[in-house]
Amino acid sequence: MRKTRVRFAPSPTGPLHMGGVRTALYNYLYAKQNGGDFIIRIEDTDSHRFVPGAEQYIIEALRWCGIIPDEGVDDEGRVVETPSERHPHAPYRQSQRRGIYRKYAEQLVEAGYAYYAFDSAEELAAERAKAEAAGQTFIYNHENRMHLRNSLTLSAAETEKLLAETTDWTVRFKMPEDEIVEMDDLIRGHIEVNTRTLDDKVLWKRADELPTYHLANIVDDHLMEITEVIRGEEWLPSLPLHYLLYRAFGWTDSQPRFAHLSLLLKPVGNGKLSKRDGDKLGFPVFPLRWVNEAGEVTRGYREDGYFPEAFVNMLALLGWNPGTEQEIFSMDELVKAFSMDKVQKAGAKFNPDKAKWFNKEYLRMKSDEELAKLFVPVLAEHGVEDDFGHLVKVVHLIKERATFVADFWDIAWYLFKAPETYAEKDTAKFWKPENVEPALKVADFIAAYEGEWNKDSLEAALEDFIRANEWPMGKVMNCIRLALTGSGSGLGIADIVILIGKKEFSSRIEKAFANSASISL
């Protein structure tokens, strides 16, 4: 029994999409559940699409999510570049493994599983155009490989000459003409494909001396002793090629098992989730904020105020379910509960509302102290500094009303400063002489209150006082609330008074009643 080893192999062509995070997460959960290793490998074999900063972004994003690799990066999150006792399979960037692949490509040619192709990009484009004009699709395989310029059609001497003198040739896989490839997928079960419809994929490019995905992927998974490949559904069509490559190399016995995950779909309409959908519907598509080279900013879950645990929890349940009705899972619980056969085959439409709900749930699970700490910088943005003990009390009262820490300010700003305006609608509704007069008396009662200084005592005293006078509770209280918060909504009066103190209370009452002339009628 081999030790479980799985890998997440992103291409550093931009920020990591939340679908990519989910793929990484499932890999991680699977590895940890089986006591195995989770490896990060950077697939940067396409030099044209390389984006500076993308690799760091990917590693930082995964770390934010609590997805920590066992191999591939060092303690600072950098990709390990030299083999060591801890990381014997290094380097983990394919661009740094350049020297490894050529001999494998040549091994396949020698064994007759691949051949050299000398067709230029222009020649191939011309072939495609020709086929298209005839209403067909050009496909580089048994149908026409014998009409093209390659080591199958050229003499040995010519081939040698071109190999030595030109630099734009490639190694292509020689796809069998008519063979059923039988495959098994951990999520989808048995799949069969006839090779007739497949093409002779490029495996290695002389121009940059780098392999394409297919070769690099098989060679590295083999060398890194990967036991399960858990990747996106977009790879399913190339699975036959990968099976055939393992066979051609003679690695069938140690071939990893495959699991192809469905895609994350956009919340409305059809198609996969894209950055544009996020911009349009107002939710992030990326875990972290990303600023591209043109300076354009793309929002991230972290910066939008999501807790990483909530983000991960939400993602885990998008396409997988525990088989129970439990919805809230810590990472450890996910590791225990995860199971590949509960992974959904169909694509999952992302639901931004549910993502918010998860964050709300996590927010209320946090301690008042922890949330208060997070609230400090938000307050600072509004120029407010506060005693920490007081802040904890405030947070305790408002956290059930919020989805994000940033909501705290909108919910409870009036606990930190007096209102400057009074909502017109609420004023018109409550600020009437028959309410204002008793309200003033209630205010005096509060100012003179000398009972226990806590919410329950004050509240009880207030209720007794108002009921004893047979005033309309709601209307009178709302008058006072208007004076304290500037609107007809907010915390209970007793809560507010306790938190802002008698002095501030009286000052706000005074101000509101001084303005009474202008706001009454």
Place this chain on the structure above:
RNA sequence: GGUGGGUUCGUAUAACGGUUAGUACUCAGGAUUUUCAUUCCUGCAAUAGGAGUUCGAUUCUCCUACCCACUACCA
């Protein structure tokens, strides 16, 4: 076009071949509350369509429809 994959309330999903097809989010209504929010209760809402196998099909088979992916010297 070709190849492969997929299809249960609006969304995420549950349901040994036998259930009044369940749960959560959203939405609507109600109760509680000094307002707002919370909380609680109630409600709306689904097996894509058609054959077949079976005493019985959401579940198994086939066909159709629709959706998705792939079809690069990108991953």
